[in-house]
Amino acid sequence: MTAALTRATAVELLAAMGAGEVAAVEVVRAHLERIAATEERLHAFLRVLDEPALAHAADVDRRRAAGEPLGALAGVPLALKDILCTAGVPTTCGSRILEGYRPPYDATVVARLRAADAVVVGKTNLDEFAMGSSTENSAFGPTRNPWDTSRVPGGSSGGSAAAVAAFDAPLGIGTDTGGSIRQPAALCGVVGLKPTYGLVSRYGLVAFASSLDQVGPMARTVTDAALLLGAVAGPDPMDSTSLQEPAPDLLGDLDRGVDGLRVGLVAEEIEDGMAPGVRAGLARAVEALERLGAKVADVRLPHAGYGIAAYYLIAPSEASSNLSRYDGVRYGLRVDGATTEEMTARTRDAGFGDEVKRRVMIGTHALSAGYYDAYYAQAQRVRTLIMRDFAAAYESCDVLLGPTSPGTAFPLGAKIDDPLAMYLNDVYTVPSNLAGAPALSLPAGLDDGGLPVGVQLMAPALGEPTLLRVARALEAELAFDPTPRGARSSEEVRA
Amino acid sequence: MTTAPGAAEATAEQAERWEPVIGLEVHVELSTRTKMFCGCATDFGGAPNTRTCPVCLGQPGSLPVANAGAVEYGIRLGLALGCRIAPDSRFHRKNYFYPDMPKNYQISQYDVPLCVGGGLEVVTGAGRRHVGITRVHMEEDTGKSSHVGSGGRIHGADHSLVDYNRAGIPLLEVVSEPDLRSAEEARAYLTELRAIVRTLGISDAKLEEGSMRCDANVSLRPVGHTVFGTRVEIKNMNSLRSLGRAILYEVVRQRGLLDAGEPVVQETRHWDEDAGRTSPLRRKEEITDYRYFPDPDLVPVMPAPEWVERLRADLPEMPGVTRSRLTEGLGLPAEQAHTLVHAGLAGLLQDAAAAGSGPAEAANWLTNEVLTWCAEHGVDPADAPLTGAALAELVGLVADGTLSARLGRSVLVDALDGRGTPGRIVAARGLRQISDSDRLAAAVDEAIAANPEAAARVREGNPKAVGPLVGAVMRATGGQANPRVVNELLRSRLAAPG
Incomplete structure (x- = not known):
């Protein structure tokens, strides 16, 4: 029974709870037990919220019994990336500098999850301030990939990806600045969607790079991801950059199929440094789409290759400013000094990890007088060119298809001392962030080593319904089994 | 450092060799109900850190949302100063570390401000001058630090306390062209700007309380030259008087350097009101590179043209117009009209005239007795507790010989002290002039x-x-x-x- 509950999708759990077959408390308890069983090996969570989760579940059961209205995700366990503020509950962003920090307010996404009665079972691990592609940059230790615990889960939302992949929770919330939802989703064999910029409120999302950050869903099925996105999307008066229009209907067209749909295969990317297993996965996706009646043709994004360079100027520039508030004055870590400057310098030196320091320095330099035009302003011009590339591609395509990540999950420590190699993980994902457009990673089988391969679908702004529809069709055709079964995965993880 | 001589010691000959070039940057704290980027109240007097929220405290994850009321105030001031209102202005981040700034960056405007290119007229003994307004832009205020054990400066303090109630209060920064040529003109400019701001009702504009703050850029150049000399920025002048004194001091100091063949160093200097001198800010208090970039958390400010036109149509009468109505319409001398308008007494004068008082008589009572009473009681003349009808009644009692001028003064003081209308006071005190x-x-x-x-x-x-x-x-x-x-x-x- 317990195993069946943790293997169920959110849709299945909602149906079972709605029919009175199982109580929310049982569902949540089963997942908390599952977390207890896997956590020592995976370290997907920075904090497991046993008691509040069970209390929330009990409240859902009580209200259901009393016939009171319930939210759209009532009783469904959810793993929340520890970069979204939760009132009174520690929010660390994977950083020493925020150790012990308890926000005085809930992020809009958290408030909406609560209103939907999703039950947050814990806050998940991440690269410090979402800066990284392996979750090794967490100040509190790395998360491991449920498919092979010697390997990374990807990042920065590696904790949420691992939790969903390991059946710790059917739903996860991640954030994606340059691929931080999609790349770990690909490496852990789950679905991850980076929404259109502005579709989901950033209020209470601790900022990394404000013009690129988006909150999005992670799940083991496309339908669950759509359900979760629907619960958190929509305008927010607290976020000036949130879109004014109501969120599009994400579920209505989900099963309409892809017959006649025009799919652009991002051609030049296939040539460039892609692992054979990823190439094979992409080929499987192309064949599946063609079998389903879609028309697949090569397209070019001539400036996408400059995306990484532009991204690694824009994101650190914004980060250097966003992270300057961590100074030891008001909250979080403080290391005393003889002067304010010394206190701030010591606090930041002790509180930030190497990757954060590296990006703060890059960004500070890029914004400096005399360098601004050459770096930040130039990177913004590249951004415009990439947006034009996408616009041109969508004249002949409805969606674009490509790899999510150049390779599958890599061993812990393999890239941690080589920042450039690590940054190249984002080569396929950053263009969508720069363009503010939605993109989704979907499992497309395993490589020869038994590790999941992800393919990426991209659509124009607010193209989420199309994106999800294509992903749903592809998911059904590829029939990926999300159960981790790699050589090194443990019995517990195999469930 | 060369010791600067007192201002009065400057000889006429020296004064003629160098021409002061002065521009002012004035910060106006807006009297909107809520802060610039959050819903916190702006009212004074709350216990420290009680007018705060996650946004104005810069808590992780919080985001700013621009206050439409502050934008409206900014547009109204821009229109009153004859500026062009930008159809699409931006917010930038000004990055520097300071403990009273919650985010360690200030949201301000940079290359595309809300208003550009206006001007105003100032009148001094030297005549009339048009002073260009470069720009009016919006920004947020910082918190307030109190440094204990160091005479108010952060360096050397035992400890510091920060009150963030002021953090995020909307400010307009009004930057003038370097068109001013004397301390007197600078004072006249600030006085006129304050009158305009008060007429618009967008700020109480009190220099002493910091709701209006002024920095001055001062340089000297040889008379007849058009190239600017090296400029010094002076901070910390919190009254018209200290603005005038600080500029005079700085002009004399720079003149001393230049006459001695020494260079003026471009720097920021702090005005010490008690010592009556400026001194350089310590290097660490001076920031050279603010790393401005567009704030990605905010969207461009794009006021609808119809809205701007409606605000323009609804502007109140500006002080210059009021002054000409007092001089040309009511026959008052220019200087007196000036005094009345800047003291905020023009409305009272017009009310008195409407109630039947001779304008000249009413004006004299206002510029002499009422201003004196206000100064003695620390009351802003604009808030003088007197109605136009009461003033007209007083003028009548003196004109018909009921009261001597001296008794009139006494009755007016009683009226200002809240003892009733002049007629009632005369009756109550049994005051009648004895002419028999x-x-x-x-x-x-x-x-x-x-x-x-x-x-x-x-x-x-x-x-x-x-x-x-x-x-x-x-x-x-x-x-x-x-x-x-x-x-x-x-x-x-x-x-x-x-």
Whole structure:
């Protein structure tokens, strides 16, 4: 029974709870037990919220019994990336500098999850301030990939990806600045969607790079991801950059199929440094789409290759400013000094990890007088060119298809001392962030080593319904089994 | 450092060699109900850190949302100053570390401000000058630090306390062109700007309380040259008086350097009101690179043209127009009109005139007695507790001889002190001017008897000696004697024997 509950999708759990077959408390308890069983090996969570989760579940059961209205995700366990503020509950962003920090307010996404009665079972691990592609940059230790615990889960939302992949929770919330939802989703064999910029409120999302950050869903099925996105999307008066229009209907067209749909295969990317297993996965996706009646043709994004360079100027520039508030004055870590400057310098030196320091320095330099035009302003011009590339591609395509990540999950420590190699993980994902457009990673089988391969679908702004529809069709055709079964995965993880 | 001589010591010859070039940056704290980027109240007086929220405290994850009311105030000031309102202005981040700034960056405007290219007229003894306004932009205020144990500066403090109630209060920064040529003009400019801001009702604009703050950029150049000299920025002037003193000091200091062939260093200097001098800010307090970039958390400010036009149509009468109405319409001297408008008393004057008072008489009472009373009581003249009708009544009582000028002053003070209308005060105090010579004769005789020396001098042909005698009569009659009648009586009694 317990195993069946943790293997169920959110849709299945909602149906079972709605029919009175199982109580929310049982569902949540089963997942908390599952977390207890896997956590020592995976370290997907920075904090497991046993008691509040069970209390929330009990409240859902009580209200259901009393016939009171319930939210759209009532009783469904959810793993929340520890970069979204939760009132009174520690929010660390994977950083020493925020150790012990308890926000005085809930992020809009958290408030909406609560209103939907999703039950947050814990806050998940991440690269410090979402800066990284392996979750090794967490100040509190790395998360491991449920498919092979010697390997990374990807990042920065590696904790949420691992939790969903390991059946710790059917739903996860991640954030994606340059691929931080999609790349770990690909490496852990789950679905991850980076929404259109502005579709989901950033209020209470601790900022990394404000013009690129988006909150999005992670799940083991496309339908669950759509359900979760629907619960958190929509305008927010607290976020000036949130879109004014109501969120599009994400579920209505989900099963309409892809017959006649025009799919652009991002051609030049296939040539460039892609692992054979990823190439094979992409080929499987192309064949599946063609079998389903879609028309697949090569397209070019001539400036996408400059995306990484532009991204690694824009994101650190914004980060250097966003992270300057961590100074030891008001909250979080403080290391005393003889002067304010010394206190701030010591606090930041002790509180930030190497990757954060590296990006703060890059960004500070890029914004400096005399360098601004050459770096930040130039990177913004590249951004415009990439947006034009996408616009041109969508004249002949409805969606674009490509790899999510150049390779599958890599061993812990393999890239941690080589920042450039690590940054190249984002080569396929950053263009969508720069363009503010939605993109989704979907499992497309395993490589020869038994590790999941992800393919990426991209659509124009607010193209989420199309994106999800294509992903749903592809998911059904590829029939990926999300159960981790790699050589090194443990019995517990195999469930 | 060369010790600068006192301003008064500057010789006319020195003064003619160098021309001061002055521009002002004025911060106006807006009286919107809520802060610039959050819903916190802006009112003063809350216990420290009680007017705060996650946004103005810069808590992780919080985001700013621009206050439409502050944008409206900014547009109104821009329109009043004849600026062009940008159809699409931006917010930038100004990055620097300071403990009273919650985010360690200030949201401000940079290359595309809300308003550009206006101007205003200033009038001084040297004549009339048009001063260009470069820009008016929006930004947020910082918190307030109190440094303990260091004379108010952060360096050397034992500890510091920060109150973030002020953090996020909307500010407009008004930047002038370097068009001002003297401390007097700078004061006149600030006075005029303050009058405009008050007329718009967008700020209480009190320099002493910091709701209006002013930095001055001062440089000198040889007379006749068009290239600017090296500029020094002066901070910390919190009254019109200190603005004038600081500029004078700085002009004299720079002139001393230049005359001695020494360079002026471009720097920021701090005005010390008590010491009466400027001194350089320590290097660490001076920031050279703010790393401005567009704030990605905010969207461009794009006011609808119809809205801007509606705000333009709804602008109140500007002080310049009011002044011409007082001079050309009511016949007041220019200087007096100026004083009344800048003191915020033009409305009271017009109310008094409408209630039947002669404008000149009402203006005199305002510029003399009312301003004095306000200064003595620390009341902003604009808030003087007097109505136009009461002022008109007072003018009437003096004009019809009921009250002497002296009694009129006494009644006006009572009225300002809240003792009722002039008519009621006169009735309550039994004040009536005594003009009947028969009723005054006894008091006049007593005054002569009590002051034989003064009486003797008058008899000897010294008319000025009559003063103590008049004073004695006034005292004896409780101030009610008509001074003209008393004078006539004294003269006839003390006429030199024929």
